Amino acid sequence: MRLMLRRLLPEASPVSSHERLRSAIGALLGVLATGFIGALAMGSATVAPALIAPMGASAVLLFAVPSSPLAQPWSILCGNTISALVGVTVALLVQNLFLASALAIGFAILAMMTLRCLHPPSGAIALTAVLGGPVIHDLGYSFVLWPVAGNSLAILLVALVFNNMTGRPYPRSILPSSASHGTSDPPPAQRLGFTSRDLDEVLKDYDQVFDIERDDLEEILRRTELRSYRRRAGHLDCGAVMSRDVVAVAPDTSLKEAHKQMRIHHIKALPVTNDQAEVVGIVTQTDFLDKAAWTTGRPVIGFAQRLRLVLSGATAPNDTVKDIMTTPVKTVTPDAPLADAIIMFAEQGLHYLPVTRSNNKLAGILSQSDVLAAMLADRATAQEAAQVPFGMS
Incomplete structure (x- = not known):
């Protein structure tokens, strides 16, 4: 029984209580601010919703895993916008809801992967455009600008401020690289162990999307190699x-x-x-x-x-x-x-x-x-x- 539970539960990186609380407060503030901004922007003269449900999924990425390539500004803005466009277009052309839903999701994923803006909550936006009912359907392509683009921009601005104020550089910080000598020689840390080409070949063998930047993955692996050396090194100080x-x-x-x-x-x-x-x-x-x-x-x-x-x-x-x-x-x-x-x-x-x-x-x-x-x-x-x-x- 215990073995079965271990298989069902994913292995996760150790996260402190402080980080859990930070993520939760960030998502709370992000969704709350987005809703208020939406209410102020739309007023009472429109039937467009001030806040849509997929923003909750975006909040998970923006505040809990801000370093993920799926949570970067290009991913949320382009991913949500292009998926809304796809969803509205399919909803206008296809009357059957089940078929329209399937087509909207499929084409949205294809478009996001092509434009390198994969953002999982965007799939829910494509579905919302199809299944949102008369209120959403009456908006037509206005749905792309509001609430989708408006909500996306609002929660992104909150994430930019909150993450950086709480010690999580956002957008994803570029890891410092060692000084280059301007020659073809790789940096010292890359002259032992695996090479960048080795990593690229392994990733090509997997042929799938990983929820981590390729450069971040390489940096983590190289630092792991160096920490392994420190553990095995001698007693000298x-x-x-x-x-x-x-x-x-x-x-x-x-x-x-x-x-x-x-x-x-x-x-x-x-x-x-x-x-x-x-x-x-x-x-x-x-x-x-x-x-x-x-x-x-x-x-x-x-x-x-x-x-x-x-x-x-x-x-x-x-x-x-x-x-x-x-x-x-x-x-x-x-x-x-x-x-x-x-x-x-x-x-x-x-x-x-x-x-x-x-x-x-x-x-x-x-x-x-x-x-x-x-x-x-x-x-x-x-x-x-x-x-x-x-x-x-």
Whole structure:
């Protein structure tokens, strides 16, 4: 009996009580606001309904699964509108309700998939156009504009405001990609494990619609691979590998002096610290190349960077480190597993990570070279231990 129930109940991602409550309140506000807007827009001079039932199904998608490709603005606006057009047209041409209903659903799905605006509640809209009775039939093609387009736009606007205010970026946020080097090489995280072509071939084999964006699916799988590596990685932490004798600069250090320190110490990155030794940024060779110009052999702030600083509201540039440093800066703690740093390097295209204590004071710096050397040393140690006969030390 228990096995049968498990088969009947779908496996769902773990969702917190907070998220359940957030989704429910969002749907409540969305449908309520849509109804009020409809009532105000239509007044009492029309028989058109202020709110139609399919908006309840749209609310489920917009507020409970806002990251779904089926819940994006194009899906709801185009899906609902095109399905209403199909439904009204079929209702005018076909008198038999059963046949008209079937044709409306079939053609609506075909149109939505062709236009890449699949939205399940739109199927109910196509049926409403056929089965809605005299009130809906008398509207004719006006049904497309109101209530369908009007309701869709109203609930979409509520979803845009509510989801973003409650920490659910909407429309679907674009996941940050690692920095590209402008070459044909794939990003570091894609050079191990499966490739994008592998995923495309598997999806082609399935030949069906999945309720998740293809890029989101790839990102989830790659992050799963990296988390799996972290679970299987060794015992090393960042503090055991980091460089401790760190050359750092202050925000008001001149660009000329910062570049000089890089050349003297043969390094490519300098943590930027304030008077309390707290990390406030990092300046790298890339910052010098992208944000500084060279005049008479010394780095200065170029026009493009000056304009960016002015538009961002920063203080007037004076050719110091604060004018080109990267801030806020990604950091790790000394006790963080080395695998965490590897994941940050791979996912975010970083080359250096300042290591900070709990009070944000600089403790060291970690580079990709440090991590590589530590991994090789740890592997060699493991191989040597495996070759020692049992009972010998």
